[in-house]
Amino acid sequence: MKKLNVVMLGPGLEEKGGMGSVETLILNTAPSEVKIEHASTWDGESSTLKLFSQAVTFFLGKLLRGKVDLVHIHVAEGGSTVRKSILALIAFAFRKPVIMHAHGCEFHLFYEKLPKLPKIGLNWVWRRCSYIIVLSESWKKFYSDRCGLKPEQVVVLPNPVAIPESIPDRQNSEQVKFLFLGKINQRKGIFDLLQAFAQLPPPQREKAQLILAGSGEIEQATNLAQSLQIDQQILFPGWITKQQCQELLAQADVFLLPSYNEGLPMALLEGMSWGLPAITTPVGGIPELVTDKQTGLLVNPGDITGLKEAMQSLIEDRSWRLQLGKAARDCVAPLDVKIYSRSLFDIYYSVGARKENQDAKITNLKRVAE
Structure with missing residues (x-):
């Protein structure tokens, strides 16, 4: 040839x-x-x-x-x-x-x-x-x-997406880690996410941690977290290397992407390939990839109550969380x-x-x- x-x-x-x-x-x-x-x-x-x-x-x-x-x-x-x-x-x-x-x-x-x-x-x-x-x-x-x-x-x-050969066993996660990877801004739904996390009932919120990795409006997001009195449970690692990204994906339990507009985000594909159930929005090509309640949870952009309820459900139901994560990994295998x-x-x-x-x-x- x-x-x-x-x-x-x-x-x-x-x-x-x-x-x-x-x-x-x-x-x-x-x-x-x-x-x-x-x-x-x-x-x-x-x-x-x-x-x-x-x-x-x-x-x-x-x-x-x-x-x-x-x-x-x-x-x-x-x-x-x-x-x-x-x-x-x-x-x-x-x-x-x-x-x-x-x-x-x-x-x-x-x-x-x-x-x-x-x-x-x-x-x-x-x-x-x-x-x-x-x-x-x-x-x-x-x-x-x-x-x-x-x-x-x-x-x-x-x-x-580069599918990892193996993923961690998340059966015994004591704390549910919610991970976001991307630009820290309104288009990605970050401020909605913070509001939703703050609305979690205290017993569920104490079992969870929110990790928001990326560059952007970090100061504004940090200030909002402080005003909502949830800053002790929020981690802002900033922009991370590829190796650090892989480490966070291995440690996480749920992937978050409550965007207002998307194409087909690489971060979402990576999260699903690591066996993470996704809480995301039906925008761009996402609903062609994520089926609600089968490979993840879909919430309309700006629906803070819906975000809160989705996070709460995955904190409370470990078996469903693991089931969605396995289905998510199987879903992206053809990609x-x-x-x-x-x-x-x-x-x-x-x-x-x-x-x-x-x-x-x-x-x-x-x-x-x-």
Whole structure:
């Protein structure tokens, strides 16, 4: 099989979010016949303009040297959409096929606010792409209906997860540890979560601990915990390393993600892969993954009473907690990164084969013309 040279453009691999994790998993599982070179367009810390300029320079260099067969672009909403559209236009100018990988959990909100002309331009870019990879059927429907894409052009590929070979025995947990991993902010439902935890009856609250790991509005969350007089049972470890993340997942009993908007969050997949029942919300691709009362508990965004009742039920009923956790782990088994990689690289090969056929037709036409 001919070697495929792929340029991947997206956030830095150390980016504090799911996109960087997905990119890393893809790079780590690429077969020998696929060479992927990654360029960072944003890392959340450096100058966005400087980093993006460096990525464009790298990309143009590869294109001019003929070292690109396929372009894989990871995109979110807002400024990410603008930057990635520019990169796609550059690829089109060099007649290179583009796979656009949509991660933005709030893209629908961004898109609906766009004026008419930018919306038309963005739709044109999407339609020129070989494929748009989305995270769920609900997102496929959005991109097909709102952006005018052909259904066969939009491929549903849920985020992958590295399934741990074994998980701890949680039969004898004396304290129920509730774990959140992600951005500490309102969109993730953190302040709702603190209110709900404070409303737990004291006997149940004394049996529990709330661990909120991530960066963001930690000071505001800490102040709220103190005002609710629950700060002694709340732990804010800040942003953690991959190793620390694995340790917290091994120690936890329940995963929490009461978000208002999501794509298909990597943190949720990781929590479920560790056998943790999830208390989360039916937003984005989550309800296609979590079935209420079977693989987790679904609570509407902003429903503080519902959050409290869900936490209380899992504190009180150990056997149900363990049953939901086992079902959650079984549920995400098909999303193992090995299975995901085969699906993704099949898409790569199909695009590569299509490009070879197109190039062959153009060559033949030139020969006939001569």
